Amino acid sequence: MTVLMQAHDVVRHYKVGGGLFGTPGTVKAVDGVSFSLLAGKTLAVVGESGCGKSTLARVATLLEPPTAGELTIDGAATAGVDADTRRKLRLSVQMVFQNPYGSLNPRKTVGATLMEPLEINQRGDAAARAQAAREMMAQVGLRDDQWGRYPHMFSGGQRQRIAIARALMLNPRVVVADEPVSALDVSIQAQVLNLLMDLQERLGLAYLFISHDLSVVRHIADEVMVMYCGRPVEQAAKADLFAQPRHPYTRMLLAATPSVDPARRQLQVSIKGELPSPLNPPPGCAFASRCAHATARCTAERPDPRPLDGHMVACHHAESIG
Amino acid sequence: MALLEIRNLAVEFATARGRFRAVDGVDMTVEAGEVLGVVGESGSGKSVSMLAAMGLIGWPGKVTADVLRFDGTDLLSVSPRQRRKLVGKDMAMIFQEPMTSLNPCYPVGWQIAEALRAHHAVPKERVQHRVIELLEQVGIPDPSRRAGNFPHQMSGGMNQRVMIAMAIACKPRLLIADEPTTALDVTIQKQILDLLVDLQRQHGMGLVLITHDMGVVAETAGRVQVMYAGQMVEQQATDGLFNTPRHPYTAALLDALPERAIGRHRLPTIPGTVPGIDDRPAGCLFSPRCKFATARCAAEAPVPQAGVRCHTPLDDAGAPR
Numbered sequence: 348m349t350v351l352m353q354a355h356d357v358v359r360h361y362k363v364g365g366g367l368f369g370t371p372g373t374v375k376a377v378d379g380v381s382f383s384l385l386a387g388k389t390l391a392v393v394g395e396s397g398c399g400k401s402t403l404a405r406v407a408t409l410l411e412p413p414t415a416g417e418l419t420i421d422g423a424a425t426a427g428v429d430a431d432t433r434r435k436l437r438l439s440v441q442m443v444f445q446n447p448y449g450s451l452n453p454r455k456t457v458g459a460t461l462m463e464p465l466e467i468n469q470r471g472d473a474a475a476r477a478q479a480a481r482e483m484m485a486q487v488g489l490r491d492d493q494w495g496r497y498p499h500m501f502s503g504g505q506r507q508r509i510a511i512a513r514a515l516m517l518n519p520r521v522v523v524a525d526e527p528v529s530a531l532d533v534s535i536q537a538q539v540l541n542l543l544m545d546l547q548e549r550l551g552l553a554y555l556f557i558s559h560d561l562s563v564v565r566h567i568a569d570e571v572m573v574m575y576c577g578r579p580v581e582q583a584a585k586a587d588l589f590a591q592p593r594h595p596y597t598r599m600l601l602a603a604t605p606s607v608d609p610a611r612r613q614l615q616v617s618i619k620g621e622l623p624s625p626l627n628p629p630p631g632c633a634f635a636s637r638c639a640h641a642t643a644r645c646t647a648e649r650p651d652p653r654p655l656d657g658h659m660v661a662c663h664h665a666e667s668i669g
Numbered sequence: 670m671a672l673l674e675i676r677n678l679a680v681e682f683a684t685a686r687g688r689f690r691a692v693d694g695v696d697m698t699v700e701a702g703e704v705l706g707v708v709g710e711s712g713s714g715k716s717v718s719m720l721a722a723m724g725l726i727g728w729p730g731k732v733t734a735d736v737l738r739f740d741g742t743d744l745l746s747v748s749p750r751q752r753r754k755l756v757g758k759d760m761a762m763i764f765q766e767p768m769t770s771l772n773p774c775y776p777v778g779w780q781i782a783e784a785l786r787a788h789h790a791v792p793k794e795r796v797q798h799r800v801i802e803l804l805e806q807v808g809i810p811d812p813s814r815r816a817g818n819f820p821h822q823m824s825g826g827m828n829q830r831v832m833i834a835m836a837i838a839c840k841p842r843l844l845i846a847d848e849p850t851t852a853l854d855v856t857i858q859k860q861i862l863d864l865l866v867d868l869q870r871q872h873g874m875g876l877v878l879i880t881h882d883m884g885v886v887a888e889t890a891g892r893v894q895v896m897y898a899g900q901m902v903e904q905q906a907t908d909g910l911f912n913t914p915r916h917p918y919t920a921a922l923l924d925a926l927p928e929r930a931i932g933r934h935r936l937p938t939i940p941g942t943v944p945g946i947d948d949r950p951a952g953c954l955f956s957p958r959c960k961f962a963t964a965r966c967a968a969e970a971p972v973p974q975a976g977v978r979c980h981t982p983l984d985d986a987g988a989p990r
Contacts, residue, residue, distance in 0.1 A: 395854035396825075502942045503711075532710035532881060537925040537936035544934065559854060562884070566927035566936070603859035605884030607911055607928055618856045621826060 350422075351520045351553045352384040352407065352440070357416035359399075359406050363626065374625050376402040378577040379416070382570075384521055387547060389554040391568035391585075393561060393600065397622050399577040400557045404525045407555055409437045421520065438468065441514040445526040447506035451498040457484070457509055458494040464516045479516065486549075487512040487542060504535035508542065515546065523555045528563060540567055561604045565589055573597050576633035577625055583658035593660045595668060596634045632662070640668050672843050672875040673699040673722065673760075676736035680714070680721050683729040689946045691730075692718045693899045696973070701842060702873040704866070706890030706907070708880060710922075712943055714899035715879045716765070719845050723762055724752050739843065758788045761841035765848040767828035771820040777831045778804070778816025784838045803834040807864060826857035833861070837868055843875045844868075850885065862889055883926060887911055895919050898943055898954040904976040915982040917959045917989070953980070961989040 357380045365371030377399040384390055392400050405411045406418065409425060418425045420436050428436070444450035451460060461480035465471065471479070481491060487508045498506055507527060514522055527543070528536040544567065547554060558564050564571060565585065572582040573596065581594040592598045603618055620637040623629055629636065635645040644663055652661040662668075680692040692714040699705050709715045721732045724744060737744045739760055744752070764770040772780055781800045785791055791799045797816075804812035807830040820828055829849060836844060846865060850858035866889055869876045878890055886893055887907060894904040895916065903916040914920040923929060924937040941958040944950060950957055956966040961981055971980045981989035 395856060504942070533883065533922055534710065534925050534939040535942075537927070537938045540927065541935050541938060561855070562926065562928040566930060600855060603855040605855075605858070605862075605882060605888045607883050607887040607923070607926060618859050621824065621857065 348388075349386045350383050351386055351420070352555075353417075353419045354380055354382050354407070355417040355419075356381055357403075357406060357413045357418055359402050359411060360414045372626050375577050375628060376625060377406060377413075380572075380574075380579055382572060382582070384553040384555060385569075386520070386553055387551045388569040389547065389556050389567055391556045391558060391564040391571045392574060393558060393564055393571060394574035395559065395622055397576075397625065398574045399625070400559075400574060401525055402577075403574075404442065404523045404555065404557055407521075408440050408442050408523050409433060438517050439519050440521045440523060441517060441519040443507075443510050443514045443522060443524040443527045446530050447498075447503055447510050448530070450510055451506055451513075453498050456495050456497055457489065460498075460509060460513055461516055464513065468517065470517075483512045483516060486515070486546070502535070503531050504538050507531065507535075507539050511539075511542065511546070515550070518550075519552070521553045521555065523557070525557045526559070527556075529558065529560060536563070543567065561600060562606075573600065576623060576628055578633065578661065579652060579659070580634065580661045581658055582652070587657055591656075593655060593658045593665045594634075594662050595638050595640055599637075640664050670741060671698045671738075672701045672740055673697065673877075674736055674738045675718075675722060675734060678718055678721060678732070678734040678737060680717050680726060681731045681733075683731070684946065686946060691899050692721065694973075695896075695899075695901050697894065697901075699843065699875040699877055701875050702869070703892065704869060704876045704878060704890045706878050706880065706886035706893040707896060708883060708886050708893060709896035710881060710943060712898075713896040715881075715896050716847050718896075719762070719847060719877065719879060723756055723760065723845065725756075725762075754788070757784055758790070758839040759841055760843040760845070761836040761839070763829075763832050763836045763844065763846040763849045766852060767832045768820065768825065768852075770832060771828060773820055776817050776819055777823070777828075778818075781816075781831065781835050781838055784835055788839050790839045799838070800834075803838055804831075806837075806868075807831075807834045808860065809834075826853050826861070829853060829857075829861060830864075833864065833868075837872075840872060841874065842872075843877070845877045845879070847879045848881070849878070851880070851882070858885070865889075883911075883923065884928070895922070898949075900954060900978060901973070902955065902978045913983075913985050914987075915977040916955075916979050917961050917983060918955045920983055920987060921958075921960075953978075 357377060359377040361374040361376060363372050363374055380403060382390055392403060394400050406413050420439055423436060425436055458480055461483055462476045465476040489508055528539050531539060546552060556567060568585045571585050571588045572579050575596050581597045592601055599618060623633055631646040631648055632650050635641040650661045650663045652659045655665050675695060675697040678692060678695040679690060682689050682691055695718050707715050720726050726732050734745060778800045781803060782796050785796050785799055800816055801812045804815055809815050809827060809830055850861050880886055890907050893907050893910045895902050897918050903919050914923055921939045925939060927936060930936050939958050944954060952968045952970050953966045956962040965980055971978050984990050
C-alpha cells in the first residue's frame with residue numbers, strides 16, 4: 348500500500364515569554380511523533396486539549412515547519428525545499444476545520460467558496476472551475492440549486508459538507524481533519540462521518556483524523572495514536588487499542604468516556620489532576636503525576652515508545668499492568 | 670410534593686417573521702434526590718425551558734404554563750422580589766460555557782462570595798472562609814490562592830468548577846446543570862459529573878442535567894426526557910429508554926451513535942433537519958423525518974400518552990404498534 352505521508356520523530360517547539368528581563372521558555376507542543384499515513388486509511392490522533400493534536404495538524408499541513416525531525420509527503424522531503432516546491436507539496440495535503448460556522452467566509456456563496464482554491468492556483472478557465480465545483484457539490488451531497496447560497500443559509504452539517512468539498516477541490520491525497528464532527532449534533536455527526544468514509548473509499552484518501560471523542564474514533568479509524576503532553580503514549584491498530592489498551596492513560600481515557608452501554612460502565616476509575624503545563628513538563632513520564640501505577644522510576648526517567656504486542660507504548664510498566 | 674412541577678410550559682418569542690414557539694407543551698416533575706436527564710439536539714428547547722423555570726426569559730420572550738411550581742411556590746405569580754430570594758438560593762443553575770458566564774473583571778472568589786452575600790447565607794465574617802471551603806469541595810487545589818485568580822488565569826475545567834461552587838454556595842434544593850461538561854475533555858468531564866452526583870447524593874438535591882450527550886445521561890440520570898423541536902417526545906427511566914425506546918426519534922438518535930454501530934461500516938442517519946421557524950409541519954413535528962410516519966402523523970399532532978408523544982409508539986422489538 349502506498350505511504351502518502353511519513354513523519355519521523357517530528358518535533359515542534361515554540362519559544363515563549365522572556366520579555367525584557369524574564370527568562371524565555373520553550374513550549375514543547377509536539378515532541379517526537381512518528382507515523383505513516385497510508386492511502387485509503389485513517390490515522391486517528393486522540394488526546395485532551397493541550398496535548399499537541401492541533402499543532403501536529405499544522406505541521407502535517409506544512410503551515411509550520413517542524414523544529415526537528417523529518418516529514419515526507421509521497422516520498423518527497425519537505426525540509427530544505429524552496430518555496431515553489433513547498434507550495435506544490437502543500438496542494439496534496441488539505442484541511443477540514445473543527446467549526447464550520449467559523450471556517451467558511453460568510454460573504455462568499457458556496458460556488459465561490461469552492462472555486463476559490465482553483466482560482467488561487469490558476470487551474471483551468473472560469474467555465475472549467477465552475478464545472479469542477481458543481482461536480483464536487485454532487486460528490487458531497489449538496490444540491491445544484493444551493494450553488495448561490497451563503498453559509499448562513501445552511502445547517503451545521505451542511506456547512507461541514509461545504510468545508511469538506513472545499514478541502515477536496517485540489518484533489519489532495521491527504522486530508523487532515525481537526526475535530527470535524529465535534530461541533531455537530533449526533534444525527535448530523537453520523538451523516539458527516541458517513542460522507543467522510545464514502546469519500547475515502549471513492550478517492551483513496553488518507554485521513555489524519557484528530558478527535559477527542561473515542562466513540563467516533565472507534566468508528567472511523569484504522570490506526571489510533573494517543574497523545575499526552577506532546578508525545579505519543581500509545582499507538583496501535585484500532586481493534587488492538589480498544590481491546591487491550593496498554594498505557595494507563597489510554598485506559599483512563601477509555602474509562603472516562605461515557606457509554607450508553609451499561610455493561611461497559613463497569614470500568615470505574617477515579618481520575619485525578621489535570622494536564623501538566625507543556626511549558627514546564629516534569630522530567631520523567633509526563634503522566635506520572637496522575638498515574639495509579641507510577642513508581643520512582645516514572646518520575647525520574649522518561650519512557651520512550653517501544654513495541655509491545657503490536658502496540659507502540661511509552662510506559663515503563665506496560666507489561667505488568669496490561 | 671414534587672420539588673419542581675411544570676405542566677404545559679410554552680415559551681414564545683416574537684420575531685420579525687411572527688411568533689416562534691421555542692418550547693411547546695413541556696411537562697416535567699423533579700423530586701428531591703432525583704437526577705433527571707434532559708436530552709435533545711441543539712435548538713430543541715432544553716435550555717430555554719429551564720431558563721423559563723428559573724424566570725430568566727426576558728423580552729421578547731413570553732412564558733406561559735398551566736402549572737409552574739417550585740416546592741409549592743407558584744413561579745408564575747411570584748413577585749420579582751420573592752423570586753430573587755428563591756433563585757440562586759433554593760434553585761440554582763450551572764450555565765453553559767463558563768468562560769463567557771463568569772465576569773472577567775472580578776476574581777472568582779469574589780464572584781462566589783457575591784451569591785453568599787446576596788442571600789445572607791453566612792455571616793459576613795464567615796464569607797471568605799465559606800468561599801475557600803466551596804472551592805475545596807469542588808476539587809480545586811490550593812483554594813485560598815485560587816480564590817484570588819481571575820477567570821482567564823484558570824483552565825476551562827477549573828472555571829466550570831467555579832460555576833458549580835457558585836451554584837451550590839447556598840445549598841440549593843434544586844440544581845439545574847445546563848451542559849455542564851460540553852466544552853471539557855473527557856477526563857475532566859468525568860471528574861465534574863462524579864462531583865455533581867456526589868453533591869446531589871450528599872444534600873439530597875434534585876438535579877436536572879441538560880445535555881446532548883447520550884453517554885452522559887446513561888451514566889448519571891435515573892430518568893430521561895427527550896426533547897425535539899421544543900416538545901418533549903419521550904420520557905422514561907434511563908434503562909428503559911436505552912433498551913426499549915418508544916418514540917421513533919429516540920430510537921433513531923440512539924441508532925446514530927457511533928458506539929452502537931461497532932462493526933457496521935455506515936451509521937444509520939436521520940434524514941433531513943430539525944424544522945425551523947418557517948417549516949414546521951402541521952402534524953407531528955418529527956413526521957417528515959420519521960421512517961414510520963403515516964398520513965395521520967402528517968395531519969394530526971399527537972398528544973403525549975404514557976410518556977410518549979407519538980401515534981404509533983414502538984414496541985419492544987422496535988416496530989411501530
